[in-house]
Amino acid sequence: MTLNYPNFKFDITHRDAKSGARIGRLSTPHGEIETPNYIFCGTKAAIKAVSPAQMIEAQTDIVLANTYHLMLQPGADLIEAAGGLHKFMNWHGPMLTDSGGFQVFSLGEGTMANEIKGKNAGKGHENKSLMKITEEGCTFKSYIDGRTIKLTPESSMEIQRKLGADLIMQFDECTPYHVDKDYTARSMEMSMRWGDRCLAEFERHDSTAKGGAQGLYGIVQGGVHADLRRISAEYTRDRDFFGTAVGGCLGGSDAEMETVVGASLPYAHPNRPVHFLGIGQIKDVFRFVRMGVDTFDCVIPTRLARHGTAFLKGAKGETINIKNAKFRDDHTPLDESGDIPASNIYTKAYIHHLFKAGEILGMQLLAQHNVATMNRLMREVRIAIKNGTLDDLERQWLY
RNA sequence: GCGACCGUAGCUCAGCUGGUAGAGCCCUCGGUUGUGAUCCGAGUUGUCGCGGGUUCAAGUCCCGUCGGUCGCC
Numbered sequence: 001m002t003l004n005y006p007n008f009k010f011d012i013t014h015r016d017a018k019s020g021a022r023i024g025r026l027s028t029p030h031g032e033i034e035t036p037n038y039i040f041c042g043t044k045a046a047i048k049a050v051s052p053a054q055m056i057e058a059q060t061d062i063v064l065a066n067t068y069h070l071m072l073q074p075g076a077d078l079i080e081a082a083g084g085l086h087k088f089m090n091w092h093g094p095m096l097t098d099s100g101g102f103q104v105f106s107l108g109e110g111t112m113a114n115e116i117k118g119k120n121a122g123k124g125h126e127n128k129s130l131m132k133i134t135e136e137g138c139t140f141k142s143y144i145d146g147r148t149i150k151l152t153p154e155s156s157m158e159i160q161r162k163l164g165a166d167l168i169m170q171f172d173e174c175t176p177y178h179v180d181k182d183y184t185a186r187s188m189e190m191s192m193r194w195g196d197r198c199l200a201e202f203e204r205h206d207s208t209a210k211g212g213a214q215g216l217y218g219i220v221q222g223g224v225h226a227d228l229r230r231i232s233a234e235y236t237r238d239r240d241f242f243g244t245a246v247g248g249c250l251g252g253s254d255a256e257m258e259t260v261v262g263a264s265l266p267y268a269h270p271n272r273p274v275h276f277l278g279i280g281q282i283k284d285v286f287r288f289v290r291m292g293v294d295t296f297d298c299v300i301p302t303r304l305a306r307h308g309t310a311f312l313k314g315a316k317g318e319t320i321n322i323k324n325a326k327f328r329d330d331h332t333p334l335d336e337s338g339d340i341p342a343s344n345i346y347t348k349a350y351i352h353h354l355f356k357a358g359e360i361l362g363m364q365l366l367a368q369h370n371v372a373t374m375n376r377l378m379r380e381v382r383i384a385i386k387n388g389t390l391d392d393l394e395r396q397w398l399y
Numbered sequence: 400g401c402g403a404c405c406g407u408a409g410c411u412c413a414g415c416u417g418g419u420a421g422a423g424c425c426c427u428c429g430g431u432u433g434u435g436a437u438c439c440g441a442g443u444u445g446u447c448g449c450g451g452g453u454u455c456a457a458g459u460c461c462c463g464u465c466g467g468u469c470g471c472c
Binding site: 042043044048049064066069101102103106172245247248250257275276277279280281296297299302305306307309321323363 | 426434
C-alpha cells in the first residue's frame, strides 16, 4: 500500500443483522459524514435552483460537481485560482467530483441515461463522430464552442486536483448497454488500465505535494455480466483506491440493476466506502443500502423538482406531480411533516400556481423540498439500520 | 351613406386555383436514475359568424345579412 490517504478515514460503526446494510463514518478534510448518505449533483458548481445556504437548511452533508462541465466552463485553472471549488461555490463541506468519463461518453450515445437503462434499442451512436476513444484517452468536441478537447486519465486527475474536491473518481469508460459482451470486456479492461494510470498520476501529485487532500475511488465496470463485474470489483479491491464506485451499464430493469450490484460488491474491498454512481430513487436507496452501498448520487431530486415532481414520504410511486389539477385548490402545506418552510409552509396550491405561472420560485421550493426529503430519508435509514427496523421504514416510505 | 379588409378550437392564427379542417399556446395526464430549468411524449377541444344559392362536393365561389377594423364623404 503506497497510498494511505492520511486525511481520510472510513469507519464502519454498525452492521445490520438482517442485510448487508451498514453505518459508517466517512472523514474528509472538509468534515465527516455519516453513511449511508446522499450526494446531491451540482454539475456546474451549482445545485440547480438551490443555494448553498438552502442546501444547509435542508440538512445536506455532501455535494458533487462535474469535471466535464467545469473543464469546459469556466476551466479548471480559473477554479484553482479562485482557491478551489469549495471557495468558488461557497460550499465548505465534503465534496465529490466525477471524472468526466460518463459525460464524455454520453455524447456518443445520444442520451446516456437511455443507454444505461437499456432503452433506445437499435438507436444511439448517431453522434459517435463527436468523440473518439483510444487507449490514450478520449477526444471530443466541446458542447460550448465545438473546439476539440482531449481527456485522459492523467488530465482528469490534474483537473480534479485543481478543482479540489475531497472525493474524486478515476477516469473510466461508461460502457453502453447495446454493445456485446466482448466490447464490454475490452472496455472494462481499458478502464482498469486507465485506473492504474489515474493511481500513478494521483500518487505523483496529490499524496505528496498536496499532503493527501483527496481520496480516489476506483470504478467497477463490466456491464450486466456477473463474471466481468467480479473481475472489475476485484481489480478495485487490489489497488490503492480509497473507495469503490459502482458504475457503467446497470441493465434495463430493476432486477438487472440488483444483479449488477450483487455481482460487484461481494468482491469489492469490504472496508472501503462504496458509492453507487447516478442512482437513485427512494426505492433504490432501500434496495441498495441493504446490499452495502454507502453513498448515492443522483440528479433526480433536483431534476424532478424542476419539472414539478415532489418526493413525498408514503406517496404512491414516491412522488406527486404538483402540476396536476387536483392541487389547484389544495391549500394544505406541501409536506406537513417536512422540516423546512419549502415543505411545511408553502401550500400545494401555491406551488401549483408557481409552476402554472412559470415562476422559478416553484422550482426552487420543490428542489429544496426534494433535497430535504432525501436527506430526511437518509437520516431515517441510518436510524433504522441501527435499530434493525429497515423493513418497517421502507413500508412507511413506499406506497 | 359608400368602399376595403376581416370573422375558422378557450386564445393567436394557417388553410394555394372548391374534395366534409390544421398549427402554436392554453388545458389534462404521463416521462425523467455518473443533470437537459423554461424539456420530451400522449390526449381533449370546432353547427369554419348567420341564412340562402351554384355544384356530385363549399371554410374555399355567388347573393344577402349580422359583427369588427380602417378609410372616404
